[in-house]
Amino acid sequence: MFIDCHAHAYRKQPPAYSFSTAEQVIERYDALGIEKGALLPIVSPEIYLPQANEDILDMVEQYPDRFFAFCNIDPRALTNSPDAPLGDLLRYYKDRGCRGLGEVMPNLPVMHPLVQNLFKHAEAVGLPVTTDGSDQLTGDFGLYDDPGLPQLEHTLQRFPDLVFLGHGPLFWSEIARLETPGERCIIFGPRGGQVGRLPQGPVQEEGVVPKLMRRYPNLYGDLSDGTAYNAIARDPEYGPRFLTEFQDRLLFGTDLCFPTMPVPLVDLLQDWRETGKISEQVFRKIARENAIRLFHLE
DSSP states (O other), X not given: OEEEEEEOOBSSOXXXXXXXXXXXXXXXXXXXXXXXXXXOOOOOTTTSSOXXXXXXXXXXXXSTTTEEEOBOOOTTXXXXXXXXXXHHHHHHHHHTTXXXXXXXXXXXXXXXXXXXXXXXXXXXXXXXXXXXXXXXXSSSOSEXXXXXXXXXXXXXXXXXXXXXXXXXXXXXXXXXXXXSGXXXXXXXXXXXXXXXXXXXSOXXXXXXXXXXXXXXXXXXXXXXXXXXXXXXXXXXXXXHHHHHHTTTSEEOOOOBOSTTOOOTHXXXXXXHHHTTSSOHHHHHIIIIIHHHHHXXXX
């Protein structure tokens, strides 16, 4: 029923965090009614030990009916310069079946020349890009942007043929007008774990995310993880309208990181379909058809 645009897995259990193995992801997929999903490698040391793209390709080769691959390249790779020939790497991995680039999340500004170089090559090679973001520089992971996401907007302007999948709290918090800038992100706490809060309550005034999606057809929405769920579920009247308006550019996802990670989006989408809040057509597009089209799965 569903196709997952965003999941993580390791061939072998890593030494920290409880990331899933491929087999554990498949077990969750079977329980949730997910046909197949994208595996995104983690290469940024700000969040974890770098993962090889080859690990992802090995798991996809082992379970080709259940997974498809993303590749991931740190923008500091090769020469740590804005002239680095990252397109050579991206073409190599696209030729080996990778359907996207991500999850891109070094703790650099979105408009940093190294990051823009990566986006330039992704556009040229024809790979959609999934990123994560932060409202901090240092002490966190994810690409930095300012309130209102001006760096994202400039990127969409500079690379109109680059499909950009918005993901994570920095992006989804701005579905509505912010109450405070600090509610844009969840960050590492000084005594371990993460601290912060997500916006709550009905959408009184739209934020920049729907405005950017109306203006830039290359901006898509990755609905994986709890921040996207919170963005659309916080207002049961606005959420279905948002899904309906942008039905052609929203993709179901899980962001599975550990075997027992909750995925409330499954029940929410099914409930909204059954109660008529969204149509069967909207449900099908978000659940699977947009992913099939964007990632050329058929």
